[in-house]
Amino acid sequence: xxxxELRFDDMKDLESNLxxxxxxxxxxxxxxxxxTLMGETLKQFKKAE
Amino acid sequence: MESxxxxxxxxxxxxxxxxxxxxxxxxxxxxKTGVKYDGDDNNNAAVRMDxxxxxxxxxxxxxxxxxxxxxxxxxxxxxxxxxxxxSQHHESNQDMQENEEDVTPQPLVEAKDDAGVTxxxxxxxxxxxxYMLHLRSIDFQPSKNTACVEIAFPLxxxxxxxxxxxxxxxxxxxxxxxxxxxxxTFIKPKKEADEPCLVVQGINFEAFY
Numbered sequence: 001x002x003x004x005e006l007r008f009d010d011m012k013d014l015e016s017n018l019x020x021x022x023x024x025x026x027x028x029x030x031x032x033x034x035x036t037l038m039g040e041t042l043k044q045f046k047k048a049e
Numbered sequence: 050m051e052s053x054x055x056x057x058x059x060x061x062x063x064x065x066x067x068x069x070x071x072x073x074x075x076x077x078x079x080x081k082t083g084v085k086y087d088g089d090d091n092n093n094a095a096v097r098m099d100x101x102x103x104x105x106x107x108x109x110x111x112x113x114x115x116x117x118x119x120x121x122x123x124x125x126x127x128x129x130x131x132x133x134x135x136s137q138h139h140e141s142n143q144d145m146q147e148n149e150e151d152v153t154p155q156p157l158v159e160a161k162d163d164a165g166v167t168x169x170x171x172x173x174x175x176x177x178x179x180y181m182l183h184l185r186s187i188d189f190q191p192s193k194n195t196a197c198v199e200i201a202f203p204l205x206x207x208x209x210x211x212x213x214x215x216x217x218x219x220x221x222x223x224x225x226x227x228x229x230x231x232x233x234t235f236i237k238p239k240k241e242a243d244e245p246c247l248v249v250q251g252i253n254f255e256a257f258y
Binding site: 001002003004005006007008009010011018020022023024025026027028029030031032033034035036037038040041042044045048049 | 197
């Protein structure tokens, strides 16, 4: 079991300064980051075999 | 087996045509006068249909016995029930309740969770369908400034260094991008009067102006 945890410095700053809401970040994390990470990991497993 | 069969049938097969015609005439004449026909045999009365074609209890029992003997199979009539007002009302009430349950608006989850993030933390989504076997949970907590994903692989899989993979994946996921700008770093001013700076790697004058 692997647990990957990303820590943001301050999410509120992102929203107040750049207009990036936490919802948008959650969407990015779930829809883009997690599939990318899974794809990379599985590639690595294939290489290792 | 044949002894249970109604005697009228036996006789009607064996009797000559003239006798049968006489019997029919008798029946017709008595029906016209409104008198109920009673045959010679008292047993026949139990099997014979009434004027309104309804079977009495006794008739029904005998008919069932005959069916058993003839077919060798026990036939069960379907349990047909009429409209029971009470039960119908009860059922309709149940339906109404179910409909009401369906219609009742669900409480807004977004208000409780952190700005409607829960819809993205479900692992049963189409984007994750390829990785369903290994994906355990996704957690996003804006209040704690954390985003977490748990993945699990069988023990016979070889070990990998997840840190490098996580960092590689980070570089591929863009929150917001400007063409031709690869990196951008925000530099906070040392003094309050100074303006903040952005140090960029790459050139895009159109975006700059």
